[in-house]
Amino acid sequence: xxxxxxxxxxxxxxxxxSALVVPGLNLGNAITVGFKEIWAxxxxxxxxxxxxxxxxxxxxxxxxxxxxxxxxMREALIAIGGLEKVRIEQQDIPPEQQHLADxxxxxxxxxxxxxxxxxxxxxxxxxxxxxxxxxxxxxxxxPTDWANVVGTWPAAVDLNQHTVEHGRMFNQVDDDYARNVCxxxxxxxxxxxxxxxxxxxxxxxxxxQTLNIGGEPFVIIGMFERYESETEKKRRQYLKEHPVAQQxxxxxxxxxxxxxxxxxxxxxxxNSTVYIPLxxxxxxxxxxxxxxxxxxxxxxxxxxxxxxxxxxxxALQQAKNVxxxxxKGIEDFSFMTQENMSEGISTAIRNARLxxxxxxxxxxxxxxxxxxxxxxASITERIREIGIRKAVGASNPNIFIQILVESTVIxxxxxxxxxxxxxxxxxxxxxISPTDNTxxxxxxxxxxxxxxxxxxxxxxxxxxxxxxxxxDPIQALRYE
Amino acid sequence: xxxxxxxxxxxxxxxxxxxxxALDNVSLDIAGxxxxxxxxxxxxxxxxxxxILGCLDTPTRGSIKLDGIxxxxxxxxxxxxxxxxxxxxxxxxxxxLPKLTVLQNVELPMIYSGISGRERRERAITALQMMDMxxxxxxxxxxxxxxxxxxxxxxxxxxxxxxxxxADEPTGNLDSHTGETILALxxxxxxxxxxxxxxxxxxEIAARTPRRIEIRDGQIAKNVDARLAGLVRN
Numbered sequence: 001x002x003x004x005x006x007x008x009x010x011x012x013x014x015x016x017x018s019a020l021v022v023p024g025l026n027l028g029n030a031i032t033v034g035f036k037e038i039w040a041x042x043x044x045x046x047x048x049x050x051x052x053x054x055x056x057x058x059x060x061x062x063x064x065x066x067x068x069x070x071x072x073m074r075e076a077l078i079a080i081g082g083l084e085k086v087r088i089e090q091q092d093i094p095p096e097q098q099h100l101a102d103x104x105x106x107x108x109x110x111x112x113x114x115x116x117x118x119x120x121x122x123x124x125x126x127x128x129x130x131x132x133x134x135x136x137x138x139x140x141x142x143p144t145d146w147a148n149v150v151g152t153w154p155a156a157v158d159l160n161q162h163t164v165e166h167g168r169m170f171n172q173v174d175d176d177y178a179r180n181v182c183x184x185x186x187x188x189x190x191x192x193x194x195x196x197x198x199x200x201x202x203x204x205x206x207x208x209q210t211l212n213i214g215g216e217p218f219v220i221i222g223m224f225e226r227y228e229s230e231t232e233k234k235r236r237q238y239l240k241e242h243p244v245a246q247q248x249x250x251x252x253x254x255x256x257x258x259x260x261x262x263x264x265x266x267x268x269x270x271n272s273t274v275y276i277p278l279x280x281x282x283x284x285x286x287x288x289x290x291x292x293x294x295x296x297x298x299x300x301x302x303x304x305x306x307x308x309x310x311x312x313x314x315a316l317q318q319a320k321n322v323x324x325x326x327x328k329g330i331e332d333f334s335f336m337t338q339e340n341m342s343e344g345i346s347t348a349i350r351n352a353r354l355x356x357x358x359x360x361x362x363x364x365x366x367x368x369x370x371x372x373x374x375x376x377a378s379i380t381e382r383i384r385e386i387g388i389r390k391a392v393g394a395s396n397p398n399i400f401i402q403i404l405v406e407s408t409v410i411x412x413x414x415x416x417x418x419x420x421x422x423x424x425x426x427x428x429x430x431x432i433s434p435t436d437n438t439x440x441x442x443x444x445x446x447x448x449x450x451x452x453x454x455x456x457x458x459x460x461x462x463x464x465x466x467x468x469x470x471x472d473p474i475q476a477l478r479y480e
Numbered sequence: 481x482x483x484x485x486x487x488x489x490x491x492x493x494x495x496x497x498x499x500x501x502a503l504d505n506v507s508l509d510i511a512g513x514x515x516x517x518x519x520x521x522x523x524x525x526x527x528x529x530x531x532i533l534g535c536l537d538t539p540t541r542g543s544i545k546l547d548g549i550x551x552x553x554x555x556x557x558x559x560x561x562x563x564x565x566x567x568x569x570x571x572x573x574x575x576x577l578p579k580l581t582v583l584q585n586v587e588l589p590m591i592y593s594g595i596s597g598r599e600r601r602e603r604a605i606t607a608l609q610m611m612d613m614x615x616x617x618x619x620x621x622x623x624x625x626x627x628x629x630x631x632x633x634x635x636x637x638x639x640x641x642x643x644x645x646x647a648d649e650p651t652g653n654l655d656s657h658t659g660e661t662i663l664a665l666x667x668x669x670x671x672x673x674x675x676x677x678x679x680x681x682x683x684e685i686a687a688r689t690p691r692r693i694e695i696r697d698g699q700i701a702k703n704v705d706a707r708l709a710g711l712v713r714n
Contacts, residue, residue, distance in 0.1 A: 040579055389588070390563075391536065391563065392569070392588050393564020395557045395560035396557065397557070474531050477571070
């Protein structure tokens, strides 16, 4: 006989059991057959995959958008000083202490000394005394639209995450002598001296120049770097490489709308900072000026930094104890941590993720139903084939796995295509609605989406696969 | 020991409360190397008998032993293995998978035997050579004539070197000349020592086998040796 018997030979039922393992599931072949089936019905398969493609790409795009949002918010959180920064603000005296109102001193520089001396958990502290309202910053009568003029200590640079790029921060001596010096943000420079972007020349560094704050001349001794979000940085970099055509005709302002220079609100605010020494602020603007000539030594805010977020509670308690002493037991101050903002960010992210994720999951589900539908149609078409396979020795698990693999292959191909499509999808989203927070596609999102599409494929395949596996071989062979 | 031992086998269907005995208390022995035909009009139960013999179906009552294995109580998965290893089927409508090439069709049973790709190929080509079909290996079934398709189907039935081959009206869908060549092929295979069971409704075809079993109303009507009855022409 030319054909050898198949090994191992099967002689008894017991041997059948061991032979069962050999034909087993034969995954490689099932996958090949699955691909062939898909290839044989290209158009149908693509339509089926489309559901998964849309589901996966919306899942990935959604997560990219949320990630972009999250990045933007975290950047902003760090820009305003991080979680370790705590603001001590004036607060109305509590009702039970109302009768002591005239004794209340408010936040003063003495609190700072007290904190320095007695609150070791507070690593840094800096005052913030704001200029009176209507204090304008001008240069040759050219005003800025808005400036945050603050009298403070040199430590504020560190505390508020400032970086002096040119010149220097004023020092203790400047403060002691109440010198008329200031350190400015780039937004102030842009408005008073010209924008480096607009001029196209090397950046203007107005060190040594004089500007007017509330009518007083101040010498610029330092300038901060430009604070901006990653997105804004990229945008400017792009503009530098691809300059736009010069605007022709008379210079015109396009108003307030659109993408303002300075990017996000928080960054714009930070770029509009003008720091002057605390003593200068007090002497020039708060000691005896205006209609009400009583001097006002109160600070608006004391910024402190705690050593560690974990010891936040004990640090705040310590600071409170110290301040209660210096405030004669009157609680006319309160602590503002950034935890609220951090929690707000987390909540916003969670909500966005939940709603977006829900929509994406629903569309994946619809895709899965599409797969199940097409697999059911497919096995009805192939009843005879299944009968033949069973007649030549395919077991029910063989058929089950084959159908399951087919639906999984469709779903996985759809998943891969969906991940690829999501890149395009994100680009379209960015084009339609420009946000300051560039969507970021994370590998994790791709992985999760891929996993979900596999899950959907397997789940959608189970019922058709069971149906196919349980077909009676005789009736399947007779099926026309 | 006979290759197939059928003892008091009945197959009973229930259709709307009515009991239909497709097979009624059939006992039958088939020895190794026999060339045997099962003959009967449609509805006689010959297909049911073949399905039970071919382990596609299980009897309601009675026992079968195939190659020493008691089929009684075998699970569906075990029946699948038995079909795969010990039984080959040839059908009236060839039943080749149209999307696969002839070679892939012939390889099909071995896929479920867990035979490696290379061995599958070698064995499939050997089987096709036996059928004089190796030059059609890359064709699709629909590109072949009926006779060629049936030869490919026979190659598929033989490729796992089964103990017994069932042919269900193998010439039913072929013209008489091609049918003749297919029958000649079965005779040749029988002479090579294979056990072949031919299921047909045509006495002329049945007459070519040394042994005939006639099924009527689910029972064996006659059990004659064709040679003794003078029914064999050649």
